[in-house]
Amino acid sequence: MESLMMMETAKTIWWIIVIGALGLGFRIYSKAMTEQWRMRRRLTMQGVKGPPPSLFRGNVPEMQRIQSQTMINKHYSGDNIIAHDYTSSLFPYLDHWRKQYGRVYTYSTGMKQHLYANHPEVVKELNQANTLNLGKVSYVTKRLKSILGRGVITSNGPHWAHQRRIIAPEFFLDKVKGMVGLVVESAMPMLSKWEEMVKSREGETFCDIRVDEDLRAVSADVISRACFGSSFSKGKEIFSKLRCLQKAITHNNILFSLNGFTDIVFGTKKHGSGNIEELEKHIESLIWETVKEREKECVGDHKKDLMQLILEGAMSSCDGSLVDKASSYKSFVVDNCKSIYFAGHETSAVAVSWCLMLLALNPSWQTRIRDEVLRFCTNGIPDINSISSLKTVTMVIQETLRLYPPAAFVSREALEDTKLGNLVVPKGVCIWTLIPTLHRDPEIWGADANEFRPERFSEGVSKACKYPQSFVPFGLGTRLCLGKNFGMMELKVLVSLIVSRFSFTLSPTYQHSPVFRMLVEPQHGVVIRVIPN
């Protein structure tokens, strides 16, 4: 009898807990929903329209419907490849609403209200907003935590400003110019390998080469040596693990797939499958081993490369109890190493791959680059003096970054109510500028916006378009890419070296299919048919 009563009491307590938890969950959820509704109302009252959201999932069902209707395996070739604005296949819902609501509109993913901001005036305001109130989008950075931690790319506020101050000096122009030789050294083995590949094909003067993987290895080598002083062999494992991690994370559409409810209920770890956590730990220990080796090497030595700056910055910024100090020191170092590894090699490799793809379709520009390199560079090898004379190479790279910017978005979250010109963006709203769309807007670039015409940059960015602040391959404002000078230098050296040694066309096996994996990459790689010059 007594045990029966105990069971009844336990049952009652169980039900009270369940109902209490459900009630609490509902209160939290409805509060968050009300907040989203208020944000939307404040935006619409300022004249910002957008698709009407459903109650719980915002515009997600419509996004899914539009995405599923999009044909992604269309066949592209020649001029058709260049004219193809891939945002229409990668983010078709954004394109769809743009046609309906214009260049500034709002939409919802349930628990998040978004502002699509592709009007040049709004982009200009974003560029000029010198405030800590615009940060990186928190729900995305949480999902990228395993790959970028709380390093300079993903953090906000004073923590970000502090990290940026530490890292920025390493990328000042004078320092970057001193690294030209290092990029040449890293590229030489790849060029020799390609020459060997052609030679080994008896009776043939050409060879089809998948260049994107080789370029990734080169830029990994470059960033490893330039910033961390270690050779690619040490960094190789870190890079390949980071790449696996990137693929695992972007298996889900990290930007738009969820309405945010699952994050509230399950937390963000839901996305971190066992595999992701394992990779994360492995990468952390690999980086930490490198740091420890480095600390031993540097006793009494004062090499001020990036790793050294990060180590010193971490030392000076981590205070607190000994235990806290050790762990925050470690995460400061590991997170920033991961961030630089990632930001510094994927972007450049993808940009050069797209550039070779476009040059393969435009052999006359290969000839112009070749002539320029021969004119200014001894033995066709750029150096600290000749690099700034390579105007044609620069124009071609700028045109590549216009048509195929590796980063698809500039994204910000209003951490407080923030004024952008006449528009007040309510706290909590996520702002998205779709870079490739901005770069192909005929009102900004003219009727030939979808054509490959590097000559538009012949008098610099300011003369290339109507609103120069709309050329944003390296992002904008206070969060402008830290490695912009370094990236441009690396691209110039690699393109000059490759084009001066090889002529190339697209291989018939090339399949044009840009895919979004944090960056917009060639899904099946870039395969070119090379002939040594």
Ligand code: HEM
């Ligand atoms: C073609 C090459 C590159 C492209 C297209 C590129 C593009 C970008 C973009 C779009 C952003 C975001 C900016 C924003 O939110 O406004 C960014 C941030 C960043 N990039 Fe790059 N990047 C390139 C190369 C590099 C290299 C070589 C490095 C370092 C070695 C680097 C380091 C960074 C860092 C640290 C940030 C974060 C800056 C911050 O939030 O304060 N990038 N990059």
